[in-house]
Amino acid sequence: MQRQKRYKIAAAILVFLLFVAMVVFRIGHHSGNRSEDNKITDVIVKVSTEHTYGSGVIWRFDEEQVIILTAAHVVAGADGDDGSGVTITFHDTGTAMAQKVEYAPGTDLVFVTIPIGNLKAWTQRSLRAVTQDKAAFDALSQEAPVLLAGDGKVLTGTVEETWIYVTDFSQHMLLVDGEIQPGMSGGGLFDEQENFLGILLGCSSDGETAVLPLSVILAAWEAR
DSSP states (O other), X not given: OXXXXXXXXXXXXXXXXXXXXXXXXXXXXXXXXXXXXXXXXXXXXXXXXXXXXXXXXXXXXXXXXXXXXXXXXXXTTSSSTTOTTOEEEOTTSOEEEOSEEEEXXXXXXXXXXXEGGGSOHHHHHTOOOOBOOHHHXXXXXXXXXXXXXXXXXXXXXXXXXXXXXXXXXXXXXXXEESOOOXXXXXXXXXXXXXXXXXXXXXXXXXXXXXXXXXXHHHHHHHTO
């Protein structure tokens, strides 16, 4: 099956305040926005170059480096593979320059490396990587509720297709019924248990978001 689409956020006073709070809750609920009382935003970063801007996720880290995943088109404005010109902003507003950008062949994915020493101490202490649960990913089914996270936002959606060829990206992808907003490309898709499912790549005119699945990301990581 193939699909081709263009993929391009006193007692009286108390009663009144409670009413306003209920209205705000209902508006937020029906607009697809989710309260950020979870920790998903902790693993989301902002990725910027001189000419481009998007999001990324913290893939892994150790005592030497941090690995960020993002969409290759998000870093298209970078100077070169050495990471020059790529700035990563963490959830605590700490920033660091990338040292290396590795492009995954045949897909819109890059691995961005940052030396751990380039991070402030408080940013190092608050680092948290995505939860990778291949079994949870493999169990994903159509209509499953999911969370789309990027650029400080967490939106809700549902799985439309778990594996479908998308002509615009020339590969099989996961499709979500849920529209991402500018700046969210390169961010992450998660299930309701906050397991990482893939990278947000683009949104069609009718509100479908194309996602690079975890299975493809794992294969690209192993092939490095």
